[in-house]
Amino acid sequence: MEEKRFSYCKFTIAQEKEIIDLYKQGYSMAKLGKLWGCNPSTIKNILNAYGESGRTLSEARRNTLGYTISEDIFEEINTPEKAYWLGVMYSDGFITKTKYTNKFGISVAEKDKAWLEKFK
Numbered sequence: 001m002e003e004k005r006f007s008y009c010k011f012t013i014a015q016e017k018e019i020i021d022l023y024k025q026g027y028s029m030a031k032l033g034k035l036w037g038c039n040p041s042t043i044k045n046i047l048n049a050y051g052e053s054g055r056t057l058s059e060a061r062r063n064t065l066g067y068t069i070s071e072d073i074f075e076e077i078n079t080p081e082k083a084y085w086l087g088v089m090y091s092d093g094f095i096t097k098t099k100y101t102n103k104f105g106i107s108v109a110e111k112d113k114a115w116l117e118k119f120k
Contacts, residue, residue: 005049010038016046023047026063029054057101085119 002012011019019032029040036043047054055063062069077083088106096103108116 010042011036011046016050019043019046020050020052023052028060028064088119 002014004012005016009016015036019036022032022035023029023043027035029043032043033040044054058069074082074086077086089104092106092108094105094107096105106116106119
């Protein structure tokens with residue numbers, strides 16, 4: 001019988017380490033929960049037990065959507081393109097505060113979708 005951290009744990013230590021490896025590879029807690037037949041909170045508990053920090057909501061969202069954000073891109077406004085997009089953010093951008101996070105968005109017409117893809 002394979003060893004468990006505690007007798008009441010659902011998974012063996014080897015399985016828990018595999019779960020952690022998959023999480024580090026980019027799997028979400030929800031996806032791991034479905035894969036392993038448990039609640040995402042169980043995945044979070046496993047991560048916590050091994051001192052692994054979970055992703056922030058922003059990191060999880062970026063991971064799920066499949067794109068990266070250069071958080072320091074506007075540290076220095078040294079190109080016309082950066083100045084342009086910063087202006088767009090100031091003129092058409094908004095921030096929405098919710099209970100768990102703040103969201104940034106840009107409000108434009110549907111016809112500007114292709115143009116907005118350049119910003120992304």
